[in-house]
Amino acid sequence: MAEITPQDLFVTDFAVREHRSLWVDAWRRLISSNTARLGLFIVTVFVASATLAHFFWTYDAKTDLDYALKLKPPNLRPTEEISTIHPFGTDKLGRDIFRRTVHGGWNSLRVGLVAVTISLVIGVLLGLLAGFYESMEITQGERVLLQGLVGLSLGGIIAWIGAQWVIALLFGLLGVLSIVFGKFLAGKPVRIALFALGGLLIGGGIGLLGAPMVGLVCGLLGAVLGAILASPLTGTFFSNVVMRAMDIILAFPSYLLAIAIVAFLGPGLEKGMIAIGVVGIPIYARLARSAVLSVAQKEYILAAYSVGEGHDRIIFRHIFPNILSPIIIQATMGLAGAILSAAALGFLGLGAIPPTPEWGAMLGDSYKYLSSGAWWAVLFPGLAIMFSVLGFNLLGDGLRDALDPKLRV
Amino acid sequence: MTPLMDLKNLRVRFHTDEGMVKAVNGVSYAMEPGEILGVVGESGCGKSVHALSIMRLIQTPPGKIESGQVIFNDRDLLKLSESEMRHVRGREIAMIFQDPMTSLNPVYTVGFQIVEALKLHKGLDEKAARERAAELLTLVGIPGARQRLDDYPHQFSGGMRQRAMIAMALSCEPQLLIADEPTTALDVTIQAQIVDLVIRLQQELGMAVMWITHDLGVVAEMAYKINVMYAGYIIERGQVRDIYKKTRHPYTIGLLGSLPRIDEPPGTKLVSIPGLPPDLLALPTGCPFYARCTYRVERCLEENPSLEEADGVEHTVACWRWEHIAGRVSS
Numbered sequence: 134m135a136e137i138t139p140q141d142l143f144v145t146d147f148a149v150r151e152h153r154s155l156w157v158d159a160w161r162r163l164i165s166s167n168t169a170r171l172g173l174f175i176v177t178v179f180v181a182s183a184t185l186a187h188f189f190w191t192y193d194a195k196t197d198l199d200y201a202l203k204l205k206p207p208n209l210r211p212t213e214e215i216s217t218i219h220p221f222g223t224d225k226l227g228r229d230i231f232r233r234t235v236h237g238g239w240n241s242l243r244v245g246l247v248a249v250t251i252s253l254v255i256g257v258l259l260g261l262l263a264g265f266y267e268s269m270e271i272t273q274g275e276r277v278l279l280q281g282l283v284g285l286s287l288g289g290i291i292a293w294i295g296a297q298w299v300i301a302l303l304f305g306l307l308g309v310l311s312i313v314f315g316k317f318l319a320g321k322p323v324r325i326a327l328f329a330l331g332g333l334l335i336g337g338g339i340g341l342l343g344a345p346m347v348g349l350v351c352g353l354l355g356a357v358l359g360a361i362l363a364s365p366l367t368g369t370f371f372s373n374v375v376m377r378a379m380d381i382i383l384a385f386p387s388y389l390l391a392i393a394i395v396a397f398l399g400p401g402l403e404k405g406m407i408a409i410g411v412v413g414i415p416i417y418a419r420l421a422r423s424a425v426l427s428v429a430q431k432e433y434i435l436a437a438y439s440v441g442e443g444h445d446r447i448i449f450r451h452i453f454p455n456i457l458s459p460i461i462i463q464a465t466m467g468l469a470g471a472i473l474s475a476a477a478l479g480f481l482g483l484g485a486i487p488p489t490p491e492w493g494a495m496l497g498d499s500y501k502y503l504s505s506g507a508w509w510a511v512l513f514p515g516l517a518i519m520f521s522v523l524g525f526n527l528l529g530d531g532l533r534d535a536l537d538p539k540l541r542v
Numbered sequence: 543m544t545p546l547m548d549l550k551n552l553r554v555r556f557h558t559d560e561g562m563v564k565a566v567n568g569v570s571y572a573m574e575p576g577e578i579l580g581v582v583g584e585s586g587c588g589k590s591v592h593a594l595s596i597m598r599l600i601q602t603p604p605g606k607i608e609s610g611q612v613i614f615n616d617r618d619l620l621k622l623s624e625s626e627m628r629h630v631r632g633r634e635i636a637m638i639f640q641d642p643m644t645s646l647n648p649v650y651t652v653g654f655q656i657v658e659a660l661k662l663h664k665g666l667d668e669k670a671a672r673e674r675a676a677e678l679l680t681l682v683g684i685p686g687a688r689q690r691l692d693d694y695p696h697q698f699s700g701g702m703r704q705r706a707m708i709a710m711a712l713s714c715e716p717q718l719l720i721a722d723e724p725t726t727a728l729d730v731t732i733q734a735q736i737v738d739l740v741i742r743l744q745q746e747l748g749m750a751v752m753w754i755t756h757d758l759g760v761v762a763e764m765a766y767k768i769n770v771m772y773a774g775y776i777i778e779r780g781q782v783r784d785i786y787k788k789t790r791h792p793y794t795i796g797l798l799g800s801l802p803r804i805d806e807p808p809g810t811k812l813v814s815i816p817g818l819p820p821d822l823l824a825l826p827t828g829c830p831f832y833a834r835c836t837y838r839v840e841r842c843l844e845e846n847p848s849l850e851e852a853d854g855v856e857h858t859v860a861c862w863r864w865e866h867i868a869g870r871v872s873s
Binding site: 268269270272368369431432433435436437438439440441442443451454455457 | 597601602603604624625628629630631632633636637640641644645646648649650658659662663710713714
């Protein structure tokens, strides 16, 4: 191309400013707000104390037991009776509540992070795909991939009931087959009948390995799934299947569903994480989908198509970064929710298994002693829950103000 | 000379809840390499939709290209697979859009977005692509291009963003640039700069340009040929001179009449075309302009005229009464 110097042109815009990314701007707005700073402070204290305690202040919950120190009130100075310091007092087994509260923070943090990660990754992925394909033609390759995914995930439910994970794989295969062979099977009723039969055999046959009743339930569900998989996948259909599945999860009261999942999986901190994570999936899926629907209409997405970018790059490089703000905000708020849910499960004895230090379980252990005057045994774990939830909520609020696209120039 | 692009009977429909919107109804024309074509018409006449259909960027569903051919470089774009089409987009046909405020991705730097396009189509490495991106920004008249590569779109003014969009569109040296109302959202001085820029680039690079606008004044300056569109039809097509001097379609006459002219005495009222364009959900069987036309006769209600040769060079018009109008206008 020929050399053209700027002097040849009528250019009036010479303003050169420092390079600042949107995230730097958002960070500045965040720390300029008092409530957000408070939230950030609480969260930092919480995360730092929990992490430091976990790595540098060893605590063996299994051997921590001293009946002599049972339910002693807080003391900040060694006395004749108690030679050790217990700033938060001791519980019914004579354990130091301060120590357990700080270590409980690590468990709460873990639950929060893992649960939010589970719901975030699965939910956002589903929401992205559902939103994107809602008004988009699907290419053959994507069709095979997505239908396999639908089959795999729907089959997962039956696999779970039948306790045979191979069922999920077979349903995934059935989904792929429906696209590959969909064209050759003449007539819709024939196709639906064939795939329903396939689903019945896969679900029922393998389910029978467990018990006759399991085989029956799996077979029936499999037939329905087979019929669903028989229809050739269009974007709208995929989007509908995903979002209706989300609606079904949302239809259950969230605590009840979490309790049901834990009851099924058995108690334990890790099971609790999975339960809370699964319950949170639809929130992220819906959020991501609605954000995708608005971003996908933007001209820069059209511009990205017009320079020849493919669907995968459009979804993950162009749409995804633009829907991050609401997701970050929701994830921060979600951490607070997950910590609260974990505490609720712990309180009911469905979360952490004793003697693991966990705030909800500590409350559940100690509330019986409240009437005998042991206020410290419930106050401090309760405060810990309150402050950590408050911290994440304030931070989330601050992030919302900082990342709100409406404030952007 | 074989045409660069040959559009044959392109029909585009949108299937909505209210019914079928007939957005483009059998558009046919050819473009030569290096030609500047102006496409004019009012909002909703199908100019943008037909351009997006050429790129196969119509949202499906609800949109659908019902029939037709888009022969570009001797192959039908509508028959290519999606992945083959991706190689055409950007590399052979590029597009710039109406609103420069939203046509750059706000989360990436301007440089990154141009570099991406270069890496995608030209297979350049990061360093070479950056170098080329800076050259392109300089070419479209952005001073201090090398530093401005790391700017975010919100640090650019509207005119600069449109320049950056043009740089991005030109990055892979397309043979056809489709400009969909690129100056509508800009103020008049910037508009003139962008028009000059595109004309200069067109001459230097020898690419064809399709300039879509509702502003007849802008295309008069730059275009070689003009398509006037109405209700999804091309109703008049010809060289700029003929469109302005030998206007033969009542709608084009109305459009030209509604332009303010500098040689008119002050206080002269602008002529507006009465009525509204027809509902694309229910097009009349006759001429779509019938309801608003001052020259209408019985025949116009029953039969829709197709494009036929009128006086002038390669001048076609879709009106039963163009000869009558020719007599009236020149007298």
